[in-house]
Amino acid sequence: xxxxxxxxxxxxxxxxxxxxxxxxxxxxxxxxxxxxxxxxxxxxxxxxxxxxxxxxxxxxxxxxxxxxxxxxxxxxxxxxxxxxxxxxxxxxxxxxxxxxxxxxxxxxxxxxxxxxxxxxxxxxxxxxxxxxxxxxxxxxxxxxxxxxxxxxxxxxxxx
Amino acid sequence: xxxxxxxxxxxxxxxxxxxxxxxxxxxxxxxxxxxxxxxxxxxxxxxxxxxxxxxxxxxxxxxxxxxxxxxxxxxxxxxxxxxxxxxxxxxxxxxxxxxxxxxxxxxxxxxxxxxxxxxxxxxxxxxxxxxxxxxxxxxxxxxxxxxxxxxxxxxxxxx
Amino acid sequence: xxxxxxxxxxxxxxxxxxxxxxxxxxxxxxxxxxxxxxxxxxxxxxxxxxxxxxxxxxxxxxxxxxxxxxxxxxxxxxxxxxxxxxxxxxxxxxxxxxxxxxxxxxxxxxxxxxxxxxxxxxxxxxxxxxxxxxxxxxxxxxxxxxxxxxxxxxxxxxx
Amino acid sequence: xxxxxxxxxxxxxxxxxxxxxxxxxxxxxxxxxxxxxxxxxxxxxxxxxxxxxxxxxxxxxxxxxxxxxxxxxxxxxxxxxxxxxxxxxxxxxxxxxxxxxxxxxxxxxxxxxxxxxxxxxxxxxxxxxxxxxxxxxxxxxxxxxxxxxxxxxxxxxxx
Amino acid sequence: xxxxxxxxxxxxxxxxxxxxxxxxxxxxxxxxxxxxxxxxxxxxxxxxxxxxxxxxxxxxxxxxxxxxxxxxxxxxxxxxxxxxxxxxxxxxxxxxxxxxxxxxxxxxxxxxxxxxxxxxxxxxxxxxxxxxxxxxxxxxxxxxxxxxxxxxxxxxxxx
Numbered sequence: 044x045x046x047x048x049x050x051x052x053x054x055x056x057x058x059x060x061x062x063x064x065x066x067x068x069x070x071x072x073x074x075x076x077x078x079x080x081x082x083x084x085x086x087x088x089x090x091x092x093x094x095x096x097x098x099x100x101x102x103x104x105x106x107x108x109x110x111x112x113x114x115x116x117x118x119x120x121x122x123x124x125x126x127x128x129x130x131x132x133x134x135x136x137x138x139x140x141x142x143x144x145x146x147x148x149x150x151x152x153x154x155x156x157x158x159x160x161x162x163x164x165x166x167x168x169x170x171x172x173x174x175x176x177x178x179x180x181x182x183x184x185x186x187x188x189x190x191x192x193x194x195x196x197x198x199x200x201x202x
Numbered sequence: 203x204x205x206x207x208x209x210x211x212x213x214x215x216x217x218x219x220x221x222x223x224x225x226x227x228x229x230x231x232x233x234x235x236x237x238x239x240x241x242x243x244x245x246x247x248x249x250x251x252x253x254x255x256x257x258x259x260x261x262x263x264x265x266x267x268x269x270x271x272x273x274x275x276x277x278x279x280x281x282x283x284x285x286x287x288x289x290x291x292x293x294x295x296x297x298x299x300x301x302x303x304x305x306x307x308x309x310x311x312x313x314x315x316x317x318x319x320x321x322x323x324x325x326x327x328x329x330x331x332x333x334x335x336x337x338x339x340x341x342x343x344x345x346x347x348x349x350x351x352x353x354x355x356x357x358x359x360x361x
Numbered sequence: 362x363x364x365x366x367x368x369x370x371x372x373x374x375x376x377x378x379x380x381x382x383x384x385x386x387x388x389x390x391x392x393x394x395x396x397x398x399x400x401x402x403x404x405x406x407x408x409x410x411x412x413x414x415x416x417x418x419x420x421x422x423x424x425x426x427x428x429x430x431x432x433x434x435x436x437x438x439x440x441x442x443x444x445x446x447x448x449x450x451x452x453x454x455x456x457x458x459x460x461x462x463x464x465x466x467x468x469x470x471x472x473x474x475x476x477x478x479x480x481x482x483x484x485x486x487x488x489x490x491x492x493x494x495x496x497x498x499x500x501x502x503x504x505x506x507x508x509x510x511x512x513x514x515x516x517x518x519x520x
Numbered sequence: 521x522x523x524x525x526x527x528x529x530x531x532x533x534x535x536x537x538x539x540x541x542x543x544x545x546x547x548x549x550x551x552x553x554x555x556x557x558x559x560x561x562x563x564x565x566x567x568x569x570x571x572x573x574x575x576x577x578x579x580x581x582x583x584x585x586x587x588x589x590x591x592x593x594x595x596x597x598x599x600x601x602x603x604x605x606x607x608x609x610x611x612x613x614x615x616x617x618x619x620x621x622x623x624x625x626x627x628x629x630x631x632x633x634x635x636x637x638x639x640x641x642x643x644x645x646x647x648x649x650x651x652x653x654x655x656x657x658x659x660x661x662x663x664x665x666x667x668x669x670x671x672x673x674x675x676x677x678x679x
Numbered sequence: 680x681x682x683x684x685x686x687x688x689x690x691x692x693x694x695x696x697x698x699x700x701x702x703x704x705x706x707x708x709x710x711x712x713x714x715x716x717x718x719x720x721x722x723x724x725x726x727x728x729x730x731x732x733x734x735x736x737x738x739x740x741x742x743x744x745x746x747x748x749x750x751x752x753x754x755x756x757x758x759x760x761x762x763x764x765x766x767x768x769x770x771x772x773x774x775x776x777x778x779x780x781x782x783x784x785x786x787x788x789x790x791x792x793x794x795x796x797x798x799x800x801x802x803x804x805x806x807x808x809x810x811x812x813x814x815x816x817x818x819x820x821x822x823x824x825x826x827x828x829x830x831x832x833x834x835x836x837x838x
Contacts, residue, residue, distance in 0.1 A: 664689055
């Protein structure tokens with residue numbers, strides 16, 4: 044059985060990993076073609092190596108890595124370092140790790156923020172699934188201005 | 203048969219990958235000497251590992267990686283991370299990956315933006331071809347102020 | 362016997378490594394299931410390679426890396442480089458290295474700063490232990506807004 | 521016969537590679553002890569992997585990598601990424617790659633800029649030669665405030 | 680016999696490498712237990728790979744890498760890239776490379792600058808020695824606010 048990894052943090056204020064698990068459990072082949080392996084780490088700087096371990100030790104074919112950078116300038120620098128680590132882990136393993144970061148700066152209203160977070164995580168869980176089992180779904184949407192968590196922008200209107 | 207990889211994103215608002223495919227299909231040897239392998243990923247942070255996979259799993263000799271960074275500051279930081287990943291993938295594989303980024307900030311008029319995007323992608327598709335089959339075409343243009351997507355600057359006029 | 366690595370610096374103004382050692386010595390299995398290996402280096406830019414050596418030469422299963430960036434802008438850039446190194450060491454070894462940085466900018470009152478530093482180091486020492494022996498403790502706290510060294514933020518209140 | 525690699529770009533407005541080739545051709549042992557291998561790539565982000573290829577595929581013992589960052593902020597970020605790539609290629613191959621960047625921002629007068637560019641490239645071509653065949657020439661100049669392309673600053677005058 | 684590497688630059692305005700060599704020559708075991716291998720490179724971006732070569736080709740057990748970033752903003756970016764390279768070389772080789780950078784911005788008075796530079800280099804030469812032969816000297820100073828080149832800050836005074 045294939046494995047899809049999900050890793051999230053104690054730092055985040057929403058249980059992002061469970062959103063991803065739930066979304067994946069709704070998709071065709073769950074429990075038959077693929078299963079989900081879940082990990083939680085302290086903060087987003089721990090995601091990159093956790094993802095690498097999910098790939099190399101647990102045999103995951105793809106990983107969804109969820110983090111929630113805080114609103115201070117220092118948090119943004121840390122998020123940058125965390126992203127660079129996830130990038131490095133991807134390039135070194137040759138395996139996709141979908142970085143799902145929801146920045147606290149993006150939305151100040153808690154309900155809207157929760158909705159944004161939920162939708163982005165769920166959309167990326169679906170992306171992970173499609174990258175493994177339905178790449179033609181991605182191909183069809185090339186250049187369509189697709190966004191995860193918010194409204195799609197759509198393709199550029201040209202006269 | 204040689205393979206040239208093309209990878210683009212769902213995030214972009216123009217189907218950049220198809221522009222590259224079309225340009226490559228016009229070049230000598232298409233379908234005989236070389237073929238094109240196309241992938242689409244969610245966003246530009248997924249390009250680096252996709253390019254690595256095109257090189258190592260699909261045997262591509264060179265890759266054109268297309269992305270369209272949005273206009274916010276956070277988008278620029280993400281573009282920086284995406285670029286670093288593409289750089290890392292190139293250096294680690296020892297294979298050229300032509301980064302074709304068209305930043306939304308570059309041009310606000312949609313028609314001009316579309317033209318810029320089209321020209322830059324097409325120019326880089328040609329560059330990829332020349333790097334494989336006609337390096338002397340690049341050598342001839344050394345220091346000629348060549349730009350992809352806009353007017354060439356030309357060589358510096360010195361008295 | 363398992364080994365947990367602790368590395369800190371001469372640069373810091375608090376003996377952070379001893380705080381980590383003390384916290385680890387209070388945990389179940391100390392001296393039986395696991396022991397602690399301690400190193401001190403000049404400054405935080407020396408932490409990444411020291412951590413790698415603790416993992417590869419001394420066989421540590423996880424490392425707690427403690428540093429205290431100064432308050433100047435140049436210090437922040439150095440901290441960024443130190444963090445990138447720790448990230449790289451993690452990704453390359455596939456082993457967690459918990460970065461415990463207490464920035465002098467975070468708190469100007471020396472007593473509060475000392476308390477913050479003490480709590481953050483102790484909390485991360487516990488995290489290291491849990492990552493090895495009680496991952497379910499981390500899993501239970503996913504998305505709970507857990508902070509190291511200060512008050513937990515708690516999960517987001519949504520209507 | 522040893523090989524010295526020279527790589528430059530079509531983007532630059534001066535044929536930097538030819539300046540390097542010309543300078544190397546004036547040095548003792550040219551055509552006997554060493555020869556020059558020249559490549560041209562589209563832009564400076566393509567230099568790092570081109571240098572790696574010159575080292576690993578073409579057997580170059582050292583590489584001179586020439587680029588000319590434009591004057592916009594985005595160009596500077598790209599130059600930073602290009603530099604990081606060249607750094608990575610050096611560290612991974614264990615071979616020196618002399619980064620010769622002339623930033624358009626450095627000098628607005630075209631004639632002075634051309635002189636600066638010419639001198640810097642030529643000086644680095646000489647450096648590459650000396651690193652291979654005359655390291656004692658570098659050693660003699662340690663701490664002498666040597667600059668490539670402009671006036672040497674000279675050693676610090678201390679009372 | 681062990682080997683300690685020292686590498687510096689022609690760019691610096693003080694012969695930093697000789698300060699390091701002199702300090703190391705005063706320490707116990709010099710010429711018996713360990714010897715010093717010296718290199719000079721053009722600028723600080725050449726330090727990382729030179730250090731790697733000292734480790735891998737010349738068998739150095741540790742390296743002191745000396746550089747002197749200039750005062751312009753561009754110099755600071757270059758220093759950042761040079762530091763990242765040294766970090767990467769450390770992590771990849773698993774060997775300490777002590778980065779000894781004296782920034783021209785740190786002190787405008789030339790005599791004070793020379794003193795700062797001299798002390799910092801000498802202190803790091805001693806650190807390199809202690810890391811090899813007297814790690815307990817570092818351990819004793821953990822969290823003592825030790826500075827290289829200036830007054831030690833001392834441990835934080837807490838009520």
